[in-house]
Amino acid sequence: MKAFVFPGQGAQFVGMGKDLYDNNPKAKELFEKANDILGYRITDIMFAGTDDELKQTKVTQPAVFLHSVIKAISLGDEFKPSMVAGHSLGEFSALVAAGALNFEDGLRLVYARAMAMQKACEAAPSTMAAIVGIPDDKIEEICAEVSKEGSVVVPANYNCPGQLVISGNVEAINEACEKLKAAGAKRALPLKVGGAFHSPLMQPAKDELQAAIEKTEFSAPQCPVYQNVDGKPHTDPADIKANLIAQLTSSVRWTSCVQNMIADGADDFTECGPGKALQGMIGRIDKNVAVNGIS
Numbered sequence: 017m018k019a020f021v022f023p024g025q026g027a028q029f030v031g032m033g034k035d036l037y038d039n040n041p042k043a044k045e046l047f048e049k050a051n052d053i054l055g056y057r058i059t060d061i062m063f064a065g066t067d068d069e070l071k072q073t074k075v076t077q078p079a080v081f082l083h084s085v086i087k088a089i090s091l092g093d094e095f096k097p098s099m100v101a102g103h104s105l106g107e108f109s110a111l112v113a114a115g116a117l118n119f120e121d122g123l124r125l126v127y128a129r130a131m132a133m134q135k136a137c138e139a140a141p142s143t144m145a146a147i148v149g150i151p152d153d154k155i156e157e158i159c160a161e162v163s164k165e166g167s168v169v170v171p172a173n174y175n176c177p178g179q180l181v182i183s184g185n186v187e188a189i190n191e192a193c194e195k196l197k198a199a200g201a202k203r204a205l206p207l208k209v210g211g212a213f214h215s216p217l218m219q220p221a222k223d224e225l226q227a228a229i230e231k232t233e234f235s236a237p238q239c240p241v242y243q244n245v246d247g248k249p250h251t252d253p254a255d256i257k258a259n260l261i262a263q264l265t266s267s268v269r270w271t272s273c274v275q276n277m278i279a280d281g282a283d284d285f286t287e288c289g290p291g292k293a294l295q296g297m298i299g300r301i302d303k304n305v306a307v308n309g310i311s
Contacts, residue, residue: 017280019277020110021294023080025080026291026293030066032290033082036086042090046086047082054078058075062082076130077133078130080105083290084109087288098282099282108129111234116241125225132221132222132224133210141185144182144212147196148205149202155196159184161195162188173268184217193205218265222262225261226261242276244270246272247269247276286310287310291309
C-alpha cells in the first residue's frame with residue numbers, strides 16, 4: 017500500500033518550488049493565490065531569497081507547506097495514497113493533500129501557527145537539541161530529572177530509533193545535553209532553531225492557534241491521516257482538529273506513526289516536498305519498505 021509523507025521545518029532551501037511554478041500552470045496559479053493570501057510575495061523569497069530570509073519561522077513554515085501541497089496537487093491522478101502523515105508542520109500539508117482542509121484554510125492556519133510560534137519563541141530563550149545513540153527511556157528519565165519550575169526540557173520529536181530531539185529552556189537543554197553525554201549518548205547537539213517547539217513553552221502559541229483551528233472547517237479526509245500526537249490513524253474531523261490543537265505542546269511521535277502505517281499495510285513511502293529527512297528516518301525505522309521522494 018502506498019503512503020505519502022510530508023516534511024516539516026528544516027527542509028527548506030533557496031530555489032524550492034521554482035520548477036513547479038515555471039512548468040505547471042496549476043502550480044503557478046496556486047503559488048500566486050498564496051502570495052495574495054499572505055499579503056507578500058513569498059515566492060520571491062522561496063525562489064531567489066537568502067538563506068536567512070528563508071530561515072525565519074514565519075517564512076519557512078508557509079514555504080515548506082506550499083512546496084509540499086502544490087507538488088501533491090500537481091501530481092493529479094498519480095496522487096492516490098492509502099494513508100498519509102506529516103512531521104510537525106507537515107501534518108498540515110498532509111491534511112490538505114488528503115482533502116481534510118482546503119488549500120486556502122491550510123495556508124492561513126500554517127501562517128497563523130508560524131506567527132504564534134515566533135511570538136512564543138521571543139518570550140523565553142529556548143531551543144532544541146538532537147540526541148543520538150541512547151535509548152528513549154534514558155532520555156525521558158534525564159529530561160524529568162533536569163526539569164524544574166521555570167526551566168523545563170522534554171522529549172519533542174521521536175524521529176527514529178536512536179534519534180530523538182529534546183526541547184526546552186536553553187539552560188535546561190545544556191544541562192540535559194551534558195548529562196546525556198555522560199550517560200553514553202553518541203551526540204547531544206543543540207539545533208539552530210528559534211525556540212522550544214513541541215514543549216510546554218509553546219502554550220501561548222497553542223492558545224492562539226486553537227482559536228484559529230476551531231473556527232476552520234475540516235472535512236473527512238480521503239484516507240486515514242496518522243497524526244503526530246498519538247501516531248494513530250484518524251478520519252473523524254473532530255478528532256483531527258483536537259489532535260492538531262494538541263500538537264504544538266506535545267511530542268511528535270514519528271516512529272509510532274511510521275510503525276503503525278507499516279502494520280496497517282504500507283510498504284511504499286513517498287516523501288512529498290523539499291529535502292530527504294523523512295526518507296532517512298523511515299529507512300532507519302524499517303529497512304524492508306520502499307522509500308522515495310518527489311520534490
